[in-house]
């Protein structure tokens with residue numbers, strides 16, 4: 001039986017100021033108050049984390065960050081440590097998003113270091129993997145994902161794995177309106193789970209939640225979530241408005 005709790009997270013990327021984040025949370029709270037079957041997370045920009053945590057206090061909305069550095073402190077201009085994130089009260093963090101890989105030089109090695117820092121601090125990491133269009137078209141999806149998982153999860157003990165959420169985001173589906181079909185997404189999610197079983201063991205693989213990300217919206221969240229290996233979503237554009245995000249969540253209740 002599938003015991004994995006559905007987790008839907010909004011990745012706001014570089015959108016919404018602190019004031020806008022607070023207004024979002026206030027409007028969003030009553031809309032999702034009854035959606036207790038789903039773990040709901042929103043990930044604002046760093047400067048809005050503190051305000052978002054305070055606005056969401058006492059509700060079923062959790063707050064996450066979009067990045068974390070692996071060192072505790074030091075000369076790392078523009079980066080932020082686990083302790084600094086914890087101080088704001090966030091509980092989740094996105095790691096290795098494809099935009100960070102594409103524009104900011106993120107690699108599987110830095111993903112691995114950030115992941116270890118997040119786990120050590122007790123933050124729930126959402127680790128992003130996914131292939132670009134050329135890789136899908138040339139039949140390399142599985143080998144790309146294997147490498148990302150093997151390197152990204154290097155040195156993580158099996159008993160820590162159930163704390164980690166994997167976000168499968170086919171890069172060609174992000175912000176393009178092109179969603180992977182539910183069948184295509186399921187096939188890849190099942191492959192990711194099989195890879196986790198190979199890297200760890202079947203029991204461990206069955207406990208890991210795997211989110212889908214890439215043009216997820218209210219109109220397609222139900223059929224995506226209905227797939228056996230899709231345990232949630234990492235949502236960009238459709239998570240920027242309380243009404244569309246709450247509708248997406250309601251449709252995603254298994």
Ligand code: 13P
Pocket residue numbers: 011097169173174175176177213214215216234235236237238
């Ligand atoms: P969109 O939902 O806008 O396609 O973005 C997906 C994403 O990158 C979430 O991390």
